[in-house]
Amino acid sequence: MKSYFSELFTGAWSLILGLKVTIKALVSPIVTVQYPREKIVVTPNYRGHIDLIKFADTGAHKCISCGSCMRECPSDCIVVEGEKREGVKGKVLTIFTLDFTKCSLCGACVEVCPTKALDYSNEYELAGSTREQFHFDLLKRVEERE
Amino acid sequence: METFYSILPELIRIVVCAVCGAVIVFGNALVMGYAERKLAGHIMLRPGPMEVGPHGIYQLVIDGLKLMGKQLVVPAKADPLLFRFAPLLAFAPVFVPLLVLPFSEKIQGFDLDIGLLVILALASINLLAILIGGWASNNKYSLFGVFRAVSQNVAYEIPMLLSLLAVVFMTNSFSLKAVVAAQSPVWFIVIQPLAFLIYLVSIVAETNRAPFDLPEAESELTAGFHTEYSGMSFSLFVLAEYANMFIVSSVATVFFLGGSSGIPLPYFEYSGIIWFMLKVYSLMFFLVWIRWTYPRTRFDQLMNFCWKYLIPFALVNLLITVVMVKLL
Secondary structure, eight states: OHHHHHHHHHHHHHHHHHHHHHHHHHHSOOOOOOTTTOOOOOOTTOOOSEEEOOOTTTSSOOOOOOOHHHHHOTTOOEEEEEEEOTTOSSEEEEEEEEETTTOOOOOHHHHHOTTOOEEEOOOOOOOOSSGGGGEEEHHHHHHHOO | OHHHHHHHHHHHHHHHHHHHHHHHHHHHHHHHHHHHHHHHHHHTTSOOSOSSSGGGTTHHHHHHHHHHHSOOOOOTTSOHHHHHHHHHHHHGGGHHHHHHOBSSSSOBSOOOTTHHHHHHHHHTHHHHHHHHHHHHHTOHHHHHHHHHHHHHHHHHHHHHHHHHHHHHHHHTOOOHHHHHHTTSSSOHHHHOHHHHHHHHHHHHHHTTOTTSOGGGOHHHHTTGGGTTOOHHHHHHHHHHHHHHHHHHHHHHHHHHSOTTOSSOOSSHHHHHHHHHHHHHHHHHHHHHHHHTTSOOOOHHHHHHIIIIIIHHHHHHHHHHHHHHHHHO
16 A cells, blocks of 8 residues: 555656756757758868868879889779879879778878878768769869868 | 528538638647747757758748658558548547637637537547558558557547546536636636646647657557658648647636736737637647657557556546536
8 A cells, every 4th residue: 555655646747847958958949951952060080082282382182103102002092193294303293092982081182191291071961872973083073172 | 582591691600610620630730830849959959940941931832842842652451441531530620629719708609518628529530530540551561550549549548538527527617718717717728737737648640740759669560550641641641640639729728828828919819719729739838848858668658657647647536526516
């Protein structure tokens, strides 16, 4: 008989506490981000696919076309080509492509780069309908970037 | 012709009442459907419907159009006649209780001496519709949903009636207008708090809503009794559920919260409807609130709670009421 009433009162009290929790949630601000219209700021530490850095002092990338990244890549997804030009010291970069369908985001290319010309991008909206959309031309990307 | 002219005002009254009833049923479903999803969203810290119209206010209109456009699939092994009949049986009786409800002193369809009995009798037809629908679907989930619905509704109708009966003993009338009139100094929630509490718990079970939504428990029974229903026949069940919520909340308002009484406004015979609706929708908000707070009960817990707690308490409450009425 005693447990009959104590169960009733403890049960009712826990129900009231439950109502308190949800009414607090009802009046607190929503946390959902309405994605296409609102976006959260991506942390700078985010490791997306690699990108050539555009340096502010020269306004250009620092790639010397040495091909270390191409050799280091375990997935063979980087292609780097350079050519000698008249009056220019060293090689000039002509092709730098990344086949992102094969990239495993290991970062070996960024580690090995002798001029620190590579970095991870903050690109995360990577949905596509064709395979070719993920063959990135990093040279074109760095030239188009402001 | 003479008799026609003599009954003409009454006929017009019936037509107007029926139209107003339909407006309430559909309007209520629109408002509650939107409010339920919006409140559910905000309780879960998400915005709810946001895409159609500002803050998604046209969502229910679009949903209604979609449901109307859908094919009405009748399963091959189902009973074709009863299967089509069940949603109509669920939906049609919800209009009649609206005719009896006293929305304000002057806004009332018909003031019947047996108003409460009419409401309770027609409200329990909904259960019959669920039974027919679930049986005719010829689906094991539907059948299990119906088992649960029937045992649950039969059990919870008892404390519901007993708690209302305590008020009826005090007012000595089944007429809803008389019950409202009897609460002019104090509302019956003050005199009969236990009866109000018991009624509130029973209506959650009667309308098959969480935490007592075992007849349509998604995790066990897909959708319970309306598993096989699609399109408009499904939405008639939903419309009936929301209309039943409105009716039981209105009965709670009439019996415990003083009906349309409140701070007087100009033209209070008519404007009392504002207070009435405010009370009804506060109760419905409470029903939505508890739906998104509590997890679903187990079936034995549900029945134990009714037979071990609600019915004894309702009986004791009724007994005390009768003795007090006799003594005072």
